[in-house]
Amino acid sequence: MNSFGKLFRVSVLGESHGECTGVLIDGCPAGLMLSTEDLLPDLDRRKSGAKGTTPRKESDVPMIKSGVFDNKTTGAPILILFENKDVNSTSYEKIKNTPRPGHADFVAVQKFGGFNDYRGGGHFSGRLTVLLVAAGVIAKKLMKNIKIDAKLLEAGGMKNIESAIDEAIKTGDSIGGIVECKVSGLPVGLGEPFFDSAESLLSHAVFSIPAIKGIEFGAGFSSAKMHGSECNDEIVDTNGKTATNNAGGINGGITNGNELLFRVAVKPTSSIKIDKKTVDLKTGERVNLSVAGRHDACIALRVPVVLEAVTAIVLADLMLIEQKMKRII
Numbered sequence: 001m002n003s004f005g006k007l008f009r010v011s012v013l014g015e016s017h018g019e020c021t022g023v024l025i026d027g028c029p030a031g032l033m034l035s036t037e038d039l040l041p042d043l044d045r046r047k048s049g050a051k052g053t054t055p056r057k058e059s060d061v062p063m064i065k066s067g068v069f070d071n072k073t074t075g076a077p078i079l080i081l082f083e084n085k086d087v088n089s090t091s092y093e094k095i096k097n098t099p100r101p102g103h104a105d106f107v108a109v110q111k112f113g114g115f116n117d118y119r120g121g122g123h124f125s126g127r128l129t130v131l132l133v134a135a136g137v138i139a140k141k142l143m144k145n146i147k148i149d150a151k152l153l154e155a156g157g158m159k160n161i162e163s164a165i166d167e168a169i170k171t172g173d174s175i176g177g178i179v180e181c182k183v184s185g186l187p188v189g190l191g192e193p194f195f196d197s198a199e200s201l202l203s204h205a206v207f208s209i210p211a212i213k214g215i216e217f218g219a220g221f222s223s224a225k226m227h228g229s230e231c232n233d234e235i236v237d238t239n240g241k242t243a244t245n246n247a248g249g250i251n252g253g254i255t256n257g258n259e260l261l262f263r264v265a266v267k268p269t270s271s272i273k274i275d276k277k278t279v280d281l282k283t284g285e286r287v288n289l290s291v292a293g294r295h296d297a298c299i300a301l302r303v304p305v306v307l308e309a310v311t312a313i314v315l316a317d318l319m320l321i322e323q324k325m326k327r328i329i
Contacts, residue, residue: 010024014082017089018084020082022082028078045133133306136308178264188255193254275289276290
């Protein structure tokens with residue numbers, strides 16, 4: 001399915017080289033101030049243009065088609081569309097029968113019987129993250145006192161991100177990276193034990209971002225090397241503030257009032273100029289594949305704002321659920 005959330009529900013549509021992409025946000029309360037201009041700062045952060053990003057440059061002008069009247073949300077579903085204008089599908093015609101290693105091409109053909117739109121990765125493309133960012137702006141506006149900040153910590157295994165990108169560009173290769181997200185101002189009590197834990201829902205949303213291959217909260221995998229005496233976060237006051245934050249702001253699946261902290265692993269872009277082996281789906285023969293076209297040398301550069309967006313979507317939904325439960329009680 002292409003929808004996520006319970007009360008604050010986000011649905012996405014479109015393909016990379018289709019006429020447009022779109023996002024439908026249902027459950028946004030009425031009366032929230034919202035204009036096209038509100039969306040632009042985060043959309044600009046996601047755009048290409050920096051060294052290491054794709055030469056494809058879409059204007060990403062959001063068209064709010066419903067759910068907003070006189071710059072205020074009406075309570076009806078909000079539909080936002082983005083046109084795809086800077087499209088060149090010629091390179092994909094040449095490789096439509098030779099799936100790119102590391103990409104979704106092969107599984108898409110198998111799952112959809114060859115009817116999938118293969119141009120630019122179709123519905124699997126990172127192009128659709130523009131929709132997540134738009135929905136994230138609205139989610140952020142619902143949480144006025146909560147600050148969400150994500151940044152790229154390293155790329156290609158290096159802290160010197162610029163040097164890593166220069167090397168990838170020079171060799172025609174691609175690199176991944178580590179992105180960290182911090183959320184301050186969260187109340188205690190968001191999330192549920194087990195299946196709807198805060199970690200579960202955040203992870204679910206985070207993996208909707210193409211190229212994400214791992215996530216860890218707080219001390220994460222390093223906690224496996226710790227003793228309980230050093231891993232346990234000592235509580236210092238009645239508000240639940242802790243001396244350390246190895247738990248990443250979540251205990252038992254529920255936010256504990258401390259800073260929410262997690263990191264994600266972003267894999268290298270699959271489309272690279274270096275020859276890799278694949279299979280011709282028509283002949284069954286193994287062939288060399290070098291991918292032409294316009295691609296990011298380091299897609300991780302554009303992930304931080306998208307990570308903030310999906311985090312906001314999850315937290316806005318959890319806060320609306322919590323408010324509804326308190327009204328019922």
